[in-house]
Amino acid sequence: MSDRSAGVVPLLPVVAFVAAxxxxxxxxxxxxxxxxxxxxxxxxxxAADPLNQQAFSNSLLQGGLSAGVAVALGAPAGxxxxxxxxxxxxxxxxxxIVPFLLPTLAVVLGVETIxxxxxxxxxxxxxxxVLGSGLGGIVTANVLYNAPxxxxxxxxxxxxxxxxxxxxxxxxxxxxxxxxxxxxxxSALLGAAAGAVLTFLFSALAFAAPLLLCGARCYTVEARxxxxxxxxxxPAAAAGVAFLLVALLALPAAAYLALVARLRAARRxxxxxxxxxxxxxxxxxxxxxxxxxxxxxxxxxLGAVLDAAARPVTPGAGEFSAFxxxxxxxxxxxxxxxxxxxxxxxxxxxxxxxxxxLLFAIGTxxxxxxxxxxxxxxxxLVFAPLVVSPxxxxxxxAQFWRPVFGGTSTVGVLILLAQATLAIPFALPAVEVALRRxxxxxxxxxxxxxxxxxxxxxxxxxxxxxxxxxxxxxxxFALSFGEFTATYFLATPTFTxxxxxxxxxxxxREPALAAAVAGLLVVVSLVSFLVIVRGGRRxxx
Amino acid sequence: MSxxxxxxxxxxxxxxxxxxxxxxxxxxxxxxxxxxxxxxxGSGKTTLLRCLVGLEAPTHGTVxxxxxxxRGVPTHRRGVGMLFQEPALFPHRSVWxxxxxxxxxxxxxxxxxxxxxxxxxxxxxxxxxxDRAPQALSGGERQRVALARxxxxxxxxxxxxxxxxxxxxxxxRDLRSAFRRALSATRTAAIHVTHDREEGLLLAxxxxxxxxxxxxxHGSPPEVYGAPASADSARFLGYNVLVESGRxxxxxxxxxxxxxxxxxxxxxxxxxxxxxxxxxxxxxxLEGGERLEGxxxxxxxxxxVGTRVGLRWRRxxxxxxxxx
Numbered sequence: 001m002s003d004r005s006a007g008v009v010p011l012l013p014v015v016a017f018v019a020a021x022x023x024x025x026x027x028x029x030x031x032x033x034x035x036x037x038x039x040x041x042x043x044x045x046x047a048a049d050p051l052n053q054q055a056f057s058n059s060l061l062q063g064g065l066s067a068g069v070a071v072a073l074g075a076p077a078g079x080x081x082x083x084x085x086x087x088x089x090x091x092x093x094x095x096x097i098v099p100f101l102l103p104t105l106a107v108v109l110g111v112e113t114i115x116x117x118x119x120x121x122x123x124x125x126x127x128x129x130v131l132g133s134g135l136g137g138i139v140t141a142n143v144l145y146n147a148p149x150x151x152x153x154x155x156x157x158x159x160x161x162x163x164x165x166x167x168x169x170x171x172x173x174x175x176x177x178x179x180x181x182x183x184x185x186x187s188a189l190l191g192a193a194a195g196a197v198l199t200f201l202f203s204a205l206a207f208a209a210p211l212l213l214c215g216a217r218c219y220t221v222e223a224r225x226x227x228x229x230x231x232x233x234x235p236a237a238a239a240g241v242a243f244l245l246v247a248l249l250a251l252p253a254a255a256y257l258a259l260v261a262r263l264r265a266a267r268r269x270x271x272x273x274x275x276x277x278x279x280x281x282x283x284x285x286x287x288x289x290x291x292x293x294x295x296x297x298x299x300x301x302l303g304a305v306l307d308a309a310a311r312p313v314t315p316g317a318g319e320f321s322a323f324x325x326x327x328x329x330x331x332x333x334x335x336x337x338x339x340x341x342x343x344x345x346x347x348x349x350x351x352x353x354x355x356x357x358l359l360f361a362i363g364t365x366x367x368x369x370x371x372x373x374x375x376x377x378x379x380x381l382v383f384a385p386l387v388v389s390p391x392x393x394x395x396x397x398a399q400f401w402r403p404v405f406g407g408t409s410t411v412g413v414l415i416l417l418a419q420a421t422l423a424i425p426f427a428l429p430a431v432e433v434a435l436r437r438x439x440x441x442x443x444x445x446x447x448x449x450x451x452x453x454x455x456x457x458x459x460x461x462x463x464x465x466x467x468x469x470x471x472x473x474x475x476x477f478a479l480s481f482g483e484f485t486a487t488y489f490l491a492t493p494t495f496t497x498x499x500x501x502x503x504x505x506x507x508x509r510e511p512a513l514a515a516a517v518a519g520l521l522v523v524v525s526l527v528s529f530l531v532i533v534r535g536g537r538r539x540x541x
Numbered sequence: 542m543s544x545x546x547x548x549x550x551x552x553x554x555x556x557x558x559x560x561x562x563x564x565x566x567x568x569x570x571x572x573x574x575x576x577x578x579x580x581x582x583g584s585g586k587t588t589l590l591r592c593l594v595g596l597e598a599p600t601h602g603t604v605x606x607x608x609x610x611x612r613g614v615p616t617h618r619r620g621v622g623m624l625f626q627e628p629a630l631f632p633h634r635s636v637w638x639x640x641x642x643x644x645x646x647x648x649x650x651x652x653x654x655x656x657x658x659x660x661x662x663x664x665x666x667x668x669x670x671x672d673r674a675p676q677a678l679s680g681g682e683r684q685r686v687a688l689a690r691x692x693x694x695x696x697x698x699x700x701x702x703x704x705x706x707x708x709x710x711x712x713x714r715d716l717r718s719a720f721r722r723a724l725s726a727t728r729t730a731a732i733h734v735t736h737d738r739e740e741g742l743l744l745a746x747x748x749x750x751x752x753x754x755x756x757x758x759h760g761s762p763p764e765v766y767g768a769p770a771s772a773d774s775a776r777f778l779g780y781n782v783l784v785e786s787g788r789x790x791x792x793x794x795x796x797x798x799x800x801x802x803x804x805x806x807x808x809x810x811x812x813x814x815x816x817x818x819x820x821x822x823x824x825x826x827l828e829g830g831e832r833l834e835g836x837x838x839x840x841x842x843x844x845x846v847g848t849r850v851g852l853r854w855r856r857x858x859x860x861x862x863x864x865x
Contacts, residue, residue: 439627441627444616445623445625448594448616448617448622448623449622450617450620451617453616455646463633
């Protein structure tokens with residue numbers, strides 16, 4: 001009934017941005033790739049190629065296994081953290097997101113440091129080496145990276161169920177199983193399912209883990225596209241495989257969006273009362289066990305990376321000596337670029353990408369409050385680049401925008417655009433969820449007192465969602481700071497960022513220096529975590 | 542437009558999709574008049590207010606404020622104040638800043654703002670709370686601040702959407718007199734939506750009854766209560782509605798007498814009987830299945846549940862229109 005057509009305008013910049021720098025280039029790339037590959041027949045030939053087939057089966061296997069293990073570990077922890085209140089709960093929830101803020105390379109490095117040959121556990125528990133390389137290592141890295149996401153989404157699901165429903169089941173004589181089935185279980189499963197699908201997508205698209213932990217035989221489709229374009233120099237084949245990849249992942253991506261939409265719809269109702277942990281109830285122990293295991297894994301991972309970063313670079317050198325070398329001329333000589341320049345680039349790209357993502361999130365927050373019906377489509381649009389995958393996104397950007405921008409600034413601009421595009425789907429929900437908690441009557445009151453809708457939004461609503469903005473900003477910053485896949489695809493040997501430098505150092509067998517870079521990236525993630533925790537804030541998907 | 546006319550609504554309609562919510566609503570409010578809008582749930586009261594303030598767009602009809610047609614005028618340019626069920630105070634601003642908000646938006650000079658805010662705080666007895674944060678106030682105090690904030694920019698018309706609904710009975714009593722006094726003192730016209738018919742009849746200069754999205758009756762409280770225009774109006778006003786000799790009759794509970802079986806108009810079985818504060822409440826199911834509520838004075842002995850009783854009424858009002 002409301003006639004608030006002005007709400008469309010603030011949505012246009014983000015729509016135009018994502019369309020111009022992700023959807024249209026990717027669509028053109030896929031279309032030209034399909035025709036260059038020889039149409040449907042050519043695509044069929046690409047699909048029949050044994051190496052491509054291996055990449056697709058690797059993606060499905062790694063995605064499926066990772067999703068299964070991540071749910072087995074993350075969902076019980078999510079149930080525990082969603083249902084019960086205890087001291088340190090919000091800190092734990094924030095801590096669990098830290099690996100997600102890390103570049104995948106740092107996680108991979110942590111897995112190697114803990115489980116790999118000569119790793120921390122190698123001598124204590126020799127059997128665990130299987131988790132340090134090959135398929136086991138890839139799944140371990142994927143699980144460490146994604147299980148916390150499953151936990152968070154499951155916790156959101158649990159928190160979304162109306163407490164009165166569970167209490168009603170109890171007053172009608174229903175036990176815990178009935179309460180699970182009829183009250184809170186459905187929304188918990190919804191959250192866990194959303195987490196599982198997201199883990200599957202991220203793992204099937206994994207790039208760094210197969211590259212570093214296994215090699216060509218474990219390449220996912222993402223790595224295969226990179227290899228076809230950058231190593232074998234067959235961009236037409238790469239575009240064709242990219243088309244097949246998008247076609248394959250369209251369904252799980254749509255499923256994820258549908259699950260999250262249902263989760264959001266449920267989330268409107270809930271405000272859960274504090275509930276103490278029933279330590280004597282044996283049903284709670286598996287959930288406690290999963291939470292402890294996950295927390296230990298996250299702390300262990302961070303500790304391992306920081307420990308490796310602190311180790312002497314050569315026997316006899318002091319602790320943290322790697323950092324001195326890292327910023328010294330030797331590294332510049334070997335890589336052709338200084339760490340300081342890489343650090344400057346990383347900070348610059350992350351800052352500008354974050355500012356862009358926040359600006360879009362602020363405009364979109366207003367637009368969606370005026371036109372809530374557009375939320376579903378907009379979420380699908382901004383999520384699309386993640387499914388298109390970072391490699392395909394950067395491939396498309398390079399193909400279609402490099403000639404337009406030209407000049408020496410091309411690399412920087414393209415990296416910036418890619419990072420902003422990949423940060424938007426994470427910044428937007430944090431602001432949107434925070435805004436949904438502000439009663440609508442506040443803005444309407446301001447309007448009845450003479451404020452325009454936009455001024456009322458800026459003056460009344462935005463100050464109230466400062467925490468959401470801080471969380472969105474930190475999340476976007478940390479993700480951009482650690483972004484590797486798209487940046488690696490676009491960077492040149494002399495124009496690079498810290499995650500790319502980490503990869504190169506690992507490639508040229510400089511583990512101590514690579515660990516030092518990983519340590520820097522971990523510190524940025526930890527600082528983000530600490531700021532998020534300080535305000536009792538929480539990351540939202 | 543008459544010289545004292547504040548609001549004029551003609552043929553206003555609104556709908557949610559294909560479902561009409563308001564149909565051909567006509568309404569006039571004079572300057573300084575306190576109009577109470579009453580009606581059952583879903584009758585369109587809140588939608589009407591939201592259309593008047595511009596938060597919803599009507600499908601047809603006109604709204605004019607002091608002769609100015611409001612068609613297409615956005616909420617922030619209408620100059621119509623509104624108070625919501627929840628006080629909607631800005632939590633990041635103090636009481637003083639909340640009250641000053643509308644004046645600052647209008648870019649009034651600082652001295653004017655200070656003077657007007659002081660005046661509003663005094664009028665609603667909020668002087669000592671000026672520096673407090675909204676979170677540190679009680680429910681009643683918050684509503685008083687919300688009214689002060691609404692009245693500060695001197696709107697000609699204020700819309701009150703059940704502002705006492707979320708406070709307890711004692712605070713509600715205090716608030717309604719504080720609100721009525723403040724609105725009278727500032728000579729501001731108001732449309733007050735309430736479910737509480739006693740409160741509505743007590744406060745109103747004029748009552749407007751809304752049912753099914755239409756205005757079914759309006760007039761002074763004694764006029765409306767004394768002659769309900771339809772069965773719906775009568776039920777909403779607390780009457781029993783019975784059909785006698787093919788005519789619908791409205792009977793007030795206080796006019797119902799419990800009599801021996803032989804001396805009565807109708808007979809029935811008592812289904813509920815008990816002390817209800819200032820009177821005894823007796824509910825009787827008549828032989829035709831209709832239910833009738835009676836109020837007996839405290840000195841009377843109420844019949845027990847299950848007793849067959851005779852009923853007589855001192856007075857009834859014939860309702861116009863077809864039997865219901």
